[in-house]
Amino acid sequence: MRLKIILIFVVLFSTAATINAQTVFAKYAGEFMALGVGGRALGMGGAFVAVANDVTSGYYNPAGLANLNYPQIALMHSEQFGNLVNYDYGAVAIPFSTDMSFGLSVMRLGVDGIPDTRNALYDANGDGVIDIRDDRLDYSRITEFSNQDWAFYLTFAKRQSDNFYWGVNAKVIRRTLAEYSATGIGFDVGAFYTPYENFYLGANLQDATTTLVAWSTGRNELVSPTLKIGAAYRLTEFLGGYIMPALDFDVRFENRRFASQFNLGPVSFDMHAGLEYTFKNLIYVRGGYNDAKQFTVGAGVKLPKLNIDYSFARFSESEIDRLPDSHRISIMFTLEEPRFLRTGL
Numbered sequence: 001m002r003l004k005i006i007l008i009f010v011v012l013f014s015t016a017a018t019i020n021a022q023t024v025f026a027k028y029a030g031e032f033m034a035l036g037v038g039g040r041a042l043g044m045g046g047a048f049v050a051v052a053n054d055v056t057s058g059y060y061n062p063a064g065l066a067n068l069n070y071p072q073i074a075l076m077h078s079e080q081f082g083n084l085v086n087y088d089y090g091a092v093a094i095p096f097s098t099d100m101s102f103g104l105s106v107m108r109l110g111v112d113g114i115p116d117t118r119n120a121l122y123d124a125n126g127d128g129v130i131d132i133r134d135d136r137l138d139y140s141r142i143t144e145f146s147n148q149d150w151a152f153y154l155t156f157a158k159r160q161s162d163n164f165y166w167g168v169n170a171k172v173i174r175r176t177l178a179e180y181s182a183t184g185i186g187f188d189v190g191a192f193y194t195p196y197e198n199f200y201l202g203a204n205l206q207d208a209t210t211t212l213v214a215w216s217t218g219r220n221e222l223v224s225p226t227l228k229i230g231a232a233y234r235l236t237e238f239l240g241g242y243i244m245p246a247l248d249f250d251v252r253f254e255n256r257r258f259a260s261q262f263n264l265g266p267v268s269f270d271m272h273a274g275l276e277y278t279f280k281n282l283i284y285v286r287g288g289y290n291d292a293k294q295f296t297v298g299a300g301v302k303l304p305k306l307n308i309d310y311s312f313a314r315f316s317e318s319e320i321d322r323l324p325d326s327h328r329i330s331i332m333f334t335l336e337e338p339r340f341l342r343t344g345l
Helices: 039-043 062-067
Strands: 023-025 072-080 085-096 100-116 143-159 164-177 180-196 199-206 211-215 220-223 226-233 235-238 241-252 262-264 267-279 283-289 294-303 306-315 326-334
Touching: 039 267, 039 283, 039 294, 039 306, 039 326, 062 100, 062 143, 062 164, 062 180, 062 199, 164 211, 180 220
Parallel strands: 023 220
Antiparallel strands: 072 085, 072 326, 085 100, 100 143, 143 164, 164 180, 180 199, 180 211, 199 226, 211 220, 226 241, 235 241, 241 267, 262 267, 267 283, 283 294, 294 306, 306 326
16 A cells, blocks of 8 residues: 555535546445434434434534524543444534524544554564564564544534524545545535424435545545435423434445345435433433444433433344443533523524
8 A cells, every 4th residue: 555645625426427446435434424423312223313403413414503502512432342442522513693503523433552563573484584474573563553533524504494404514534544544525414394393304415425535545435425314203291301202214325235224226224213201301211223233222411501411232133142232421511601692592
């Protein structure tokens, strides 16, 4: 692999048609951006496209950011697979004027401290040939490197009317593996619609222009668009609070076939189902099922200006066959003071 960074901005499908033969539609190239964020949404199995009404909307549905009336900050940390993989998320969102919102979200997925033995093998038998079968490692020459995936989302959302919001993301992707790296640019377009009270519809076309990730090796990977659609309905006055079921579908065009929950030829469909119950807007209990065939549960507490949410996910296979469980906790801080209230309210 060669060592040179290629930075390519993609804003139209026509751009993809002009690049060289090393460009491929890479299945799962954007998978690290599909892990989900926020203990609330993850506790509901990720069924959040039509629910998104807080700072995490920058990830799930940029249009939902227009629901904000106060600035918010969110943080999340997760350690997966026996603490092997670190997953971190942070976001900030600010309402502006009477009908707009802006946000910034950052995600990092990393495996750190990977031993690099490429330069540690030495000619132990003195035959002048480096051969793993006959030679030995010099442990003093072993170094470490990281595998890191970064994504930065810049979000704009607008209240077009009382019951229809829209939003867009411009996102920058940065990936590194030892001395190799890749950079990409992508765009998402979202919509949020309330046809009648307490019934919500959402859609988010991720990587709408087909995101190109350019590696320093000369290889270019294209991330295909994913259409996320969802619906949610809030039943009020239920046991001292409300209960809200939600259902999402991820429609992909990567020919995933049997790796998906079901498919029609190259088009795959994956479901997220979730349920949230709150008691007096103070205690939250959640459950769901996500596209990775995991059952999820979660809980949250709403304190003055602070939300704390936890989610737990387990694969549906037997204990012997399944990967380790996932535990995620997130906090969200809301500057809920009159001086920060959106203009016009």
